[in-house]
Amino acid sequence: MASVRRVVVCISSATIRLLAFIFLRWVCLLCFMVPFDFFRPPSKPKSKKGGKKPGKTSKYSIPSQPRDSALKTLLTGLPSRSFAWTLTTMLINAVLALMTVDFLMRGLYAYPSDEAAFSRIGYVSPTTANLLFREPDLSRLPVTVSYQEAATITSEIWVPEGTVYKLDNSTDFTAMVTLKNLKPSTNYRYSLSNNKTGTFITSARPGSPAASRLSFVTSSCLKPNFPYNVFNHPLRVPGIEQMTKAIGKLPILLRPAFMLFLGDFVYIDVPLRFGSSVSHYRSEYRRIYSSPSWATTSEAGPAIDLPWIHTLDDHEIENDWSKGNKTAPYPAAADPFMHYHVSANPPIPASPFAHPDNVTYFSFVNGPASFFMLDTRSYRSEPAQEDSTILGSAQLQSLLTYLSTPEPAGVYWKIIASSVPFTKNWRVGTTDTWGGFLNERRAVFEAMWRAERNLGIRIILLSGDRHEFGATRFPDPALELSAGGLEPNTAGFGLHEFSVGPLSMFYLPIRSYWQTDDEDVAVKYAPDGNSKFGIIDIGDDVVDADPAASSPVPVRSSVLTYSLYVDGEVVWRYRLSVPIERDAGVKAAPNDRAISHLPPGEVVEDKLGRESWDVAVKIMVGRVEELAHFLIEKGTALYEEVSGRVEKTVRVD
Incomplete structure (x- = not known):
């Protein structure tokens, strides 16, 4: 039977290697390895004068242990009778420790980026x-x-x-x-x-022929030197390089005009927070902008020449931030966000319903699309309450006004950018998304459905945050779709959301997204890949008003194509359209009583294929994590209620 010492050493070594692999804090476990390896009792007692002769064994003798193999020592980290192999396995753990420290510290201290x-x-x-x-x-x-x-x-x-x-x-x-x-x-x-x-x-002059076309790229979340490579520059961002090379391969007509980056440009608290002062936040922005990856070039030019516009999310402040825009550390976090991003962003909406100095949501028109960039962090309250707000009253009124306002001629798309997903299909951390603000979400969706019915435009939702890709549609209840139109993993009618990330960060090898009702209909889920981004291309074309009809009718339309890129390669495309002649719409499916002027979505390419046998395990792990999050949230809420500790939140609209 294995001794306690051997079990502890084996578990400690395996844990060290596992946690080092996923770049978490683990260095304290190394203390188990050292004393057990170097200060363990000798496995064989030394013979003393007057003792038993060699070869004799008494009934009280300790039987000799079998010699550990070199492979077993190297794989498990267990000490061996061979000092050389014991030292080797310790060196493996030490190297992992040094690599983790290098990942955490080299960029911070070797590249302060003050200059x-x-x-x-x-x-x-x-x-x-x-x-x-x-x-x-x-x-x-x-x-x-x-x-x-x-x-x-x-x-x-x-x-x-x-x-x-x-x-x-x-x-x-x-x-x-x-x-x-x-x-x-x-x-x-x-x-x-x-x-x-x-x-x-x-950008193109409104009303000109060039204004009928627009391409742009969107993503979220980046962390330098991730996945970690000891030979990489500590500030290198592989996702920026992959995106630059992918853009360079596109025809000139399809190259994006800008990057719509939906939050987590810096990770102040991952994997460790080293401070919460203004100088700490500023240094993170400087390090990102000091990355050599910006100089990566292709036929489209260097990465730094692509215009970037930004929304704010939690890791620019603090994980799952919901404590307003006056509570620390928000003021310190907002300082560099204002200087490095807001100052170069689009203008604020025409009707902000707040003083311009206190507005961090933006609106603009480019070619055939109008944009509203939400701030889902600065004005939100605690989620999962009856009166929870993710936008704050001023931003909500501004968004509703924007949605109800007709667009000028030639603009067929309203694109709403949110740092967190609208869908509640992500079952882990749901309350940090719009899933924690369902009453407000419903009010916004009703305004969107009205706008699609009345204004002759189509609304697209873009988001990030989740380090995964998920396409979801939200059918207008007025369509009264049949069960077939609400099945999971199908294209069809409804508001469409495309949530993508990370541009360059980790992804989790579990499954956390699945459909649970008929409100949020899953279209496509793609969790794997350290670099994911979407390229959206809008242009005029002639398409079938209803591809599923027995006799499709070609209609001149404004067509939006969403292309998902994973690790630099396009893996999935989806198409939506808006008939340019208003009366050339499409009737809903035969079993549906409502009529929509907007055709259903259509998958035009899918290279992802079927998922492998391990998906069931990944789904199970994801559901265990969902349950753990639920229990933690309930336990925390109960503790706060019993202890009477109520944290006052300061929020200014």
């Missing part, structure tokens, strides 16, 4: 472009900003935009300059006097 200097383009309109830059070297001041058309033959012809005379710590040495008086659909380059340069393309 980080960069420039990037944010929101771009037909006539303007927001240019953000950081320059901590005050000897380079003043910084002059100029631009020219990229097709200009004479390189000396530059248009001066302005000069920045002062940069200081109040903005972490960042500044935003808006380039004005630009031409629509034109390729430009910009230049700063501190040797920072880049290129961008302005």
Whole structure:
């Protein structure tokens, strides 16, 4: 029978290796290994004068232990009679320890990035472009900003935009300059006097033929050097590189105009929080922008030249944040988010229902689509309450006004961007999503269904956060769909949500998404992959108004195609359309009494195939985790109720 010592050593070593593999904190377990290996009692007592002769065994003797094999020692971490093999297995654990410390500490201490200097383009309109830059070297001041058309033959012809005379710590040495008086659909380059340069393309003039087409990329969640590679630069972001190369392979017409990044740009608390001061939050942003991956280039140009616009999520503040925008550490977290992202973001909605200085939700139009970018963190209250709000009253009113407002001619899509999923089909951490705010979700959905019925537009929901991909549709109850139209894993009618992430982060080898009712109908679930992003392309085409009909009718439509990329390769495509002639709509299926002017969705490519035999195990693990989360939440709620501890939340709309 195995001794307690051997069991402890084996469990400790296996745990060390497992937790090191998933980059969690485990270093304390190493203390078990050292004393048991080096200070264990000798396995064979030394013979003493007057003792038993060799070869003789008394009934009180301890039988000799069998010699451990080298393979067993290396695989289990158990000590061996061979000092060399024992030392080798200890070195394996020590190397894992050093790799984990390297992952946690090298970027933090070797690359504080105080001297980080960069420039990037944010929101771009037909006539303007927001240019953000950081320059901590005050000897380079003043910084002059100029631009020219990229097709200009004479390189000396530059248009001066302005000069920045002062940069200081109040903005972490960042500044935003808006380039004005630009031409629509034109390729430009910009230049700063501190040797920072880049290129961008302005969006199309509304109503022009070019305004019927738009492509953009969307994702969420990134962490440098993940998956961990000891030979990588600690600030490398593999997902940015994969995305850049994938974009470079696209035809010029389909290359995205911008990145819509839906939160968790930094992970202040994963795997460890090293501080909650303004300087700690700022340093995380600087490290991301110091990544060598931004310089990765392809036929589409370097990654840093793709305009990025941002929403806020929890890991830029604190995991599952729901304590308002005045409670610490939110103010410290908001400081760099404002300077590095909000300053270069699109404008706020025309009707924000709040003072502009207290608005972190945005709205803009680009080509055939109108966008509303939600802030689902700053104004939310505690979830799963009768009056819980994820948007706050001002943002909710602004969104409802936006949804009910007709779009100008040529705009057929309203795209709502949320950092967390609308669907409640994710069964782990559901209350951190819109699943914890179902009353407000219902009010928003009713406004969306009304808009689709009355305004001749289609609404698309985009989200991130979950480190997985899930496509879900939310059928309008007025359609009164039959059971066949509500089956899981089917294309069809309804509002559609595409939730994707991470751009470069971990994914969990379990299954946590499944349909539980007829409200949230699963279309596609793809959990695996350390890098996932979606490319959305909108353009005019002639499609069948109802592909399932016995005699499909071709209709000129605005067509949206969603392409899911996993680890740099496209694996799934889905198509939705809006008939451009309003009366060329499609009737619902024969068994359905309601009529919709919007055709059903259609899967046009699926390379994911059938899932393997291990899916049942992964689903079981996911359900165990769901139960554990439920018990923890209930236990915490009970404890707080009994102890009378009520945490006051400060929330300002």
